[in-house]
Amino acid sequence: MNLVEKDKNYVWHPFTQALNAADPIPITSAKGAWLFDEDGKKYLDANSSWWTINHGHAHPYIAKAIHEQFLKMDHVIFAGATHPKAVETAERIVNSLPDGYQKVFFSDNGSTSVEVGIKMIYQYWHNKGIAKKRFLAIEGAYHGDTFGAMSVGQRGYFNKPFEHLFFDVDFIPFPTAENGAEVLSKMEELFATNDFAGFIFEPLVQGAAGMRIYDSSWLNSAVALAKKYNVLTIADEVMTGFYRTGTMFAINQISETADFVCMSKGVTGGVMPVGLTVTTQKVFDAFLSEDTSKALLHGHSFTGNPLSCAAICASLDLFEQEDTINSINRIANAHQDFLKKHGANPIFKKARALGTILSLEVEVGEESSYFSAIRLEAYNFFLENNLLMRPLGNVIFINPPYCTTNEELNHAYDKVMEFLTNMK
Ligand SMILES: Cc1ncc(COP(=O)(O)O)c(C=O)c1O
Numbered sequence: 001m002n003l004v005e006k007d008k009n010y011v012w013h014p015f016t017q018a019l020n021a022a023d024p025i026p027i028t029s030a031k032g033a034w035l036f037d038e039d040g041k042k043y044l045d046a047n048s049s050w051w052t053i054n055h056g057h058a059h060p061y062i063a064k065a066i067h068e069q070f071l072k073m074d075h076v077i078f079a080g081a082t083h084p085k086a087v088e089t090a091e092r093i094v095n096s097l098p099d100g101y102q103k104v105f106f107s108d109n110g111s112t113s114v115e116v117g118i119k120m121i122y123q124y125w126h127n128k129g130i131a132k133k134r135f136l137a138i139e140g141a142y143h144g145d146t147f148g149a150m151s152v153g154q155r156g157y158f159n160k161p162f163e164h165l166f167f168d169v170d171f172i173p174f175p176t177a178e179n180g181a182e183v184l185s186k187m188e189e190l191f192a193t194n195d196f197a198g199f200i201f202e203p204l205v206q207g208a209a210g211m212r213i214y215d216s217s218w219l220n221s222a223v224a225l226a227k228k229y230n231v232l233t234i235a236d237e238v239m240t241g242f243y244r245t246g247t248m249f250a251i252n253q254i255s256e257t258a259d260f261v262c263m264s265k266g267v268t269g270g271v272m273p274v275g276l277t278v279t280t281q282k283v284f285d286a287f288l289s290e291d292t293s294k295a296l297l298h299g300h301s302f303t304g305n306p307l308s309c310a311a312i313c314a315s316l317d318l319f320e321q322e323d324t325i326n327s328i329n330r331i332a333n334a335h336q337d338f339l340k341k342h343g344a345n346p347i348f349k350k351a352r353a354l355g356t357i358l359s360l361e362v363e364v365g366e367e368s369s370y371f372s373a374i375r376l377e378a379y380n381f382f383l384e385n386n387l388l389m390r391p392l393g394n395v396i397f398i399n400p401p402y403c404t405t406n407e408e409l410n411h412a413y414d415k416v417m418e419f420l421t422n423m424k
Helices: 003-010 060-072 084-096 110-128 147-151 160-165 180-191 216-228 281-285 306-319 322-342 374-384 406-422
Strands: 027-031 034-037 042-044 103-107 134-138 169-172 196-201 232-236 260-263 275-279 348-354 357-362 395-398
Touching (some): 042 406, 060 306, 084 103, 084 275, 084 306, 110 196, 110 232, 110 260, 110 275, 134 180, 147 160, 169 180, 180 196, 196 216, 216 232, 322 348, 322 406, 395 406
Parallel strands (some): 134 169
Antiparallel strands (some): 027 034, 103 275, 260 275
């Protein structure tokens, strides 16, 4: 049996209908911005492997840090023990955020980083003896696939079988230039009921909904409003963190501070599974009590894993290098140049960029949808042309590793335009 046959025998893939899915691509190595399959065919990883890889694959500096940590200490229980790389991670993450954050809770992935934030919020109010039951989220939101994260995500196709198990969440419309003020007054109406424990949002851009970009001043007002009504806020930076939006975090582009920041994906350079939930001393203090049940009784076997922490610290080192920031700015500029050249083309319903994310909503003559027929057609065309890109329905987007060269970017831009120009 070859790799793909064996895979089909034993593996259950995520987000995949196995009955009619195409064979998986047998990727056997990766370097920089490229993935290589077992026949040596190469693919530009233009979506950074689910938006994770930011310094490029197999980065020698991160590899060395993980290797050295492995030889020193591979893993240790994180309740009742600590280790240097976890402490270094927590201190550096806190210092990389705007003022006001103090405590870092470790978990394994983006969903758990959100799940922990939601649990912290509900328990915060519980510990204070204040009854607040509801959450607020934005239509189209995606915060992950665990139950809490699903509850605050867009309801529908992806989570229908579980819907009866979700807690109470109100969804406000996605904010646009036209409806922004109206959405804020709707929020205020809801918050005035005093029943809202928390408000969660993907800052500046909703990823899974189709890289939908929205205005920082709207977000600033929304967070200020939550503060006014004592609603705790979660900035889900799982996708946007680590310069995807041009700044270290998307929340660097607003002046209000959220009570929680969730991170994952790019936090290790995208190479190890980690979730971080960062919050304030005020939140932490609400869990201090002689009564042990007021502690956050939550954890995972791999909480604070030293290899993951070593990767985080190495990735943060790389972000301190001027070259990395120059590359981020170079990619952001290239996206802007693309927009200058093609942004007004009527094949696009909306063409936008934010930092290193280029988001191209293709005009398909009907409402945009994840299930748009062009998704698969585009995906296959890109594969044939050495590009691994998974469009979100009729939204084609490029968010490449920061080591991607202009020549590689141009290849991606050219192929996108070739596909769209020849599209029936
Ligand atoms: C904004 C956001 N939050 C949470 C998640 C869930 O992260 P994970 O897939 O690591 O569970 C994602 C994943 O795409 C995301 O984009």
